[in-house]
Amino acid sequence: MFKTDYCGDLRVSDEGREVTLAGWVNRRRDQGGLIFIDLRDSRGLVQVVIPSEEAQAHAVASEARGEYVVRITGKVQRRRAGTENDKLPTGEIEVRATAAEIMNSAKTPPFYINEDADVDEQLRLKYRYLDLRRERMTRNMVIRHQVVKYIRDFLTDRNFIEVETPVLANPSPEGARDYLVPSRNYPGNFYALPQSPQQFKQLLMVAGFERYFQIARCYRDEDLRADRQPEFTQLDLEMSFVEQDDILQLMEDLYTGIGAAVRPDLSIPAPFPRLTYAESMRRFGTDKPDLRFGMELFDLTNAVRGTEFIVFKSAVDSGGAIEGICVTGGAAFSRKEIDALTEQAKQLGAKGLVTIAYNAAPEAATEDDIKSPVLKHLGLDMIRSIGKLADAKAGDLVLIVAGVGGVPVKEPGSVTRVKPALDALRRGLAEKLELADPNTLLFAFLVDFPLFEWNADEERWDATHHVFTSPKPEDIDLLNGDDLGSVRSNHYDITCNGWEIGSGSIRIHTRELQQRIFDVLKFSDEDTKMMFNHMLEAFQYGAPPHGGIAPGIDRTVALYAQESDIREVIAFPKTKSAQDLMTGAPLPVEQRALDDVWIQLAPKKD
RNA sequence: GGCCCCGUGGUGUAGCGGUCUAACAUGCCACCCUGUCACGGUGGAGAUCGAGGGUUCGAAUCCCUUCGGGGUCGCCA
Numbered sequence: 168m169f170k171t172d173y174c175g176d177l178r179v180s181d182e183g184r185e186v187t188l189a190g191w192v193n194r195r196r197d198q199g200g201l202i203f204i205d206l207r208d209s210r211g212l213v214q215v216v217i218p219s220e221e222a223q224a225h226a227v228a229s230e231a232r233g234e235y236v237v238r239i240t241g242k243v244q245r246r247r248a249g250t251e252n253d254k255l256p257t258g259e260i261e262v263r264a265t266a267a268e269i270m271n272s273a274k275t276p277p278f279y280i281n282e283d284a285d286v287d288e289q290l291r292l293k294y295r296y297l298d299l300r301r302e303r304m305t306r307n308m309v310i311r312h313q314v315v316k317y318i319r320d321f322l323t324d325r326n327f328i329e330v331e332t333p334v335l336a337n338p339s340p341e342g343a344r345d346y347l348v349p350s351r352n353y354p355g356n357f358y359a360l361p362q363s364p365q366q367f368k369q370l371l372m373v374a375g376f377e378r379y380f381q382i383a384r385c386y387r388d389e390d391l392r393a394d395r396q397p398e399f400t401q402l403d404l405e406m407s408f409v410e411q412d413d414i415l416q417l418m419e420d421l422y423t424g425i426g427a428a429v430r431p432d433l434s435i436p437a438p439f440p441r442l443t444y445a446e447s448m449r450r451f452g453t454d455k456p457d458l459r460f461g462m463e464l465f466d467l468t469n470a471v472r473g474t475e476f477i478v479f480k481s482a483v484d485s486g487g488a489i490e491g492i493c494v495t496g497g498a499a500f501s502r503k504e505i506d507a508l509t510e511q512a513k514q515l516g517a518k519g520l521v522t523i524a525y526n527a528a529p530e531a532a533t534e535d536d537i538k539s540p541v542l543k544h545l546g547l548d549m550i551r552s553i554g555k556l557a558d559a560k561a562g563d564l565v566l567i568v569a570g571v572g573g574v575p576v577k578e579p580g581s582v583t584r585v586k587p588a589l590d591a592l593r594r595g596l597a598e599k600l601e602l603a604d605p606n607t608l609l610f611a612f613l614v615d616f617p618l619f620e621w622n623a624d625e626e627r628w629d630a631t632h633h634v635f636t637s638p639k640p641e642d643i644d645l646l647n648g649d650d651l652g653s654v655r656s657n658h659y660d661i662t663c664n665g666w667e668i669g670s671g672s673i674r675i676h677t678r679e680l681q682q683r684i685f686d687v688l689k690f691s692d693e694d695t696k697m698m699f700n701h702m703l704e705a706f707q708y709g710a711p712p713h714g715g716i717a718p719g720i721d722r723t724v725a726l727y728a729q730e731s732d733i734r735e736v737i738a739f740p741k742t743k744s745a746q747d748l749m750t751g752a753p754l755p756v757e758q759r760a761l762d763d764v765w766i767q768l769a770p771k772k773d
Numbered sequence: 774g775g776c777c778c779c780g781u782g783g784u785g786u787a788g789c790g791g792u793c794u795a796a797c798a799u800g801c802c803a804c805c806c807u808g809u810c811a812c813g814g815u816g817g818a819g820a821u822c823g824a825g826g827g828u829u830c831g832a833a834u835c836c837c838u839u840c841g842g843g844g845u846c847g848c849c850a
Contacts, residue, residue: 194810201807218807233800250808258810275801278784282811284799285785289842342850362850389849390774514776515846577847591845620850633850658850670850743843 169238169270175211179259181243186262188213189238189270191300192231193281202228206239206262207281209305214252214261215239227267234273234280240266288734292748295739307736311724313429315382318402321421327378327404332367334360334384340698341629343387346397349764360386360398363717365633366702368405369674372713373705380404382720388745393732394666394722397745402669402723405715411657411673414716415441415612418661418669422610422723430727434607439661443615451593452490452586454616457665458609460602462593464490464586467567470556476544478519478569486572487582491521492593493557496600497564498524498538505564511595512568515588518580521567528561529554536561566592576623594665603664608726610663615639618656619687627689632658634684635702636672646687661718663726671716678706 170189177186190208197203200219205212217228224239231237241264252258277293278286280300291298298304319329338345338359345359361367363385371379383403391397406414419439426435440458447456450463467489471479482489494500500508505522512520527536529551534542537550545553557565568589570582577583597603618638619628628651630636638646639655646654657673675681681703685695695703721733734740741747761768 194812196809196812197806198809198812199806201809203809203812205810214810216808220807247808250810252810254810275783279800282799287780287784287842289780290784292842339850343848365850387849390847392849393844395849587846630850636850742841744841748842 170208173210174206174208174213175257177213177243177257177260177262179245182245182260184243185240185265186243187238187240188215188262189236191273192233192235192237194233195228195231197229204228204231204237204239205281206237211257212255213257214246214255215241215264216261217264217267221263221265224264224267227269228264231267231269232273232275234276235269236271236273238268238270239264289742289748292740292742295749299738304735307724307728307730308738310429310728311720311736314425314724314727315720317425317428318380318382318421321424322378322380322404325378325417327380328376329381330371330376330379331381332361332364332383336361336364336367337698340694342633343389346386346388349766351764354765362387363401364403365635368403368715369635369702369710369713370705372405372407372676373708373710375407375711377407377711378405391741391743391745393734394725396721396733396737396740398741399733400720401717402720403715403717405713407711407713409673409712409714411614411659411714414671414673414714415439415659415661418612418716418718419610422608422661422663425723425727426608432606433727433729434604436607436609439610439612441612441614444613444617445615447613448586452590453665454613454660455662455665455667456611457594457597457603458611459604459607459664460597462492462494462597462602464492464589464593465557466490467553467556470552471545471549474545474549476541478521478541479545482569482571482582485574487570488572488585489567489569490585490589491553491557491565491567492589492596493559494564494566494596494600495560496562497566497596498526498562500524500564508566508592508596512566512588512592513579515591516577516579516581516584517568517588518570519568521569523550523553523559523565523567525554525559525561525563525565529557529559605729608663610661610668613660613662614658615655616658616660617652618642618654618658619651621652628652628687630684630688632656632670632672634688634699635674635681637675637680638684646683651687657714659716661716666722666726668722668726669716669718671714673712673714676706676710676712678703681706 170187172186172188174188174190188206190206193205193207193212195202195204202217202225204215206215217224219225239262241262243260244263246259246261276297277290280297283303335348335358338357343362348358348360350356350358364381364383368379381403383401384398385401386398388397419437423435423437426433444454447454452464468483471489472483474480479489509520521541522539524538525532525536532551534547539550542550553565559565568585570580570585572582574581617631618636620631622629637657639657642654660670661668675684721736724736725733728736730736
């Protein structure tokens with residue numbers, strides 16, 4: 168070893184020891200005859216003092232610059248009275264150098280490593296090895312390690328075993344686009360990188376392992392977001408002989424445990440609230456509600472029935488919906504702010520946004536107390552009753568979105584755009600008004616999801632979660648009917664602060680029921696045979712009842728690290744266009760490599 | 774794929790039709806300084822304003838195209 172100690176570990180208890188340190192120059196303060204160097208390594212910072220009396224060390228210190236790799240030998244001493252630095256864990260002591268050596272020089276870095284300044288993300292990704300040297304990123308990677316370590320210990324203590332499953336897996340017909348890997352041995356055939364180890368983990372249950380988990384990499388070739396990368400990590404787990412409650416309780420214990428171990432300063436209310444999918448959609452317009460604040464949706468469809476106001480009337484008459492939210496204190500918004508909200512609503516697919524500002528309590532409001540473009544159209548009485556229904560107080564702003572029925576679902580102004588628009592407005596306003604406590608992780612469970620959802624593009628029913636999710640026993644008879652949308656499933660999500668953290672379900676474990684689901688989904692026999700035959704086969708050999716869940720590790724770590732973007736907790740993430748700016752991947756390959764795997768490139772499209 | 778935002782010395786920003794031969798902070802270089810800790814002081818180098826085209830007497834500033842990054846909707850069981 169080139170060093171006897173880590174910079175960040177030294178304390179008063181080391182006083183008098185001779186130590187050799189090696190690390191990076193975080194900052195140099197040259198006072199002429201006396202030079203200070205803040206030396207940084209993976210464990211933190213310590214101040215090294217180099218007086219001119221130590222001629223050799225002083226000469227070296229004069230040459231050193233930021234990010235140079237240096238080795239320093241010296242004695243740990245208490246700092247002079249009055250010069251302690253309480254901002255540093257090592258601030259009571261310093262190392263007085265007796266010898267120094269430059270082990271490597273460094274170019275001036277392309278951005279600051281020793282301060283937490285905003286840097287263009289492109290630059291950070293290109294020089295990710297320097298970005299990771301910054302305190303924030305180092306801290307995030309440490310938190311990530313601690314979270315994963317906690318998970319492994321936690322599950323190990325509960326008799327889970329970790330099993331690896333293939334990365335070269337089988338393509339699947341539904342769900343996200345697969346990343347494909349061409350086969351050299353079988354021309355025209357492909358592996359797919361797994362979107363999740365779903366089938367393997369169920370087969371491990373058939374194998375009798377009873378409790379399995381894996382920190383598993385998953386791949387989906389879809390467009391990216393702040394919380395979506397093309398490759399991401401899941402805590403994949405599966406248990407036999409369990410019911411929904413067993414899984415949810417395990418998750419609650421795990422997530423509160425991680426908090427206590429890694430971020431005891433954060434507030435994690437337990438027990439985690441449970442909402443049905445239907446209730447969450449009704450109150451928040453989304454299946455991943457941020458429960459740290461109110462501003463819940465309310466339904467005006469019946470209340471405004473009979474009005475002649477054309478926007479509401481056409482929504483009511485067409486079987487559409489009219490819903491709104493109430494923004495506490497929003498009556499104070501400027502014209503510009505209101506316009507911005509309206510514009511936002513339109514971009515979210517609303518036909519428009521009806522705004523009503525109440526400068527007095529609704530029941531006592533006169534026309535002078537109301538600021539609304541639709542005051543004349545709706546009349547004071549209607550405005551008052553809307554205000555009461557919204558539970559608006561003096562100073563509040565009510566925002567209303569109307570959507571008509573009977574039009575294609577994704578069309579702007581359709582009834583299906585009402586809830587998504589209000590959900591986005593609600594989230595946007597909460598951020599603007601800082602309604603959500605950043606130091607609270609408010610987890611929740613969402614249950615009773617619908618088993619199927621209508622795919623309007625393909626004009627067929629798709630599995631909401633995946634095809635192995637079991638229907639609720641009391642809804643199995645509905646499989647015979649036409650309204651497959653009302654079949655509820657044993658599918659649950661864990662959410663936190665408006666993020667979906669993980670999905671899971673109690674699975675189907677009999678061949679008969681699984682085949683029936685395939686039939687309902689109108690899978691052809693050939694498809695079923697090729698893609699899922701091994702599952703149907705396996706279920707015939709004593710498959711136990713089983714279920715599981717798969718929380719995203721990246722999102723989990725981001726929550727505990729209080730980062731809003733999972734790229735901040737991934738060592739080497741990709742850009743929104745799935746590129747690695749450091750290595751340049753994806754890259755072209757030689758013709759021979761293509762020939763090996765029987766691939767011929769199509770001409771580029773213009 | 775749609776919509777929106779961003780792209781100016783190494784870095785972060787300002788400038789938004791002529792006063793820009795581009796400003797500020799920080800970093801960088803040189804010199805001075807023995808108790809600093811975002812040390813301080815003096816001096817200096819450094820960008821033709823993502824790229825291409827156009828409008829104009831004149832463009833970093835306006836328009837078009839294009840590239841790159843980001844956000845969002847679609848998409849993502």
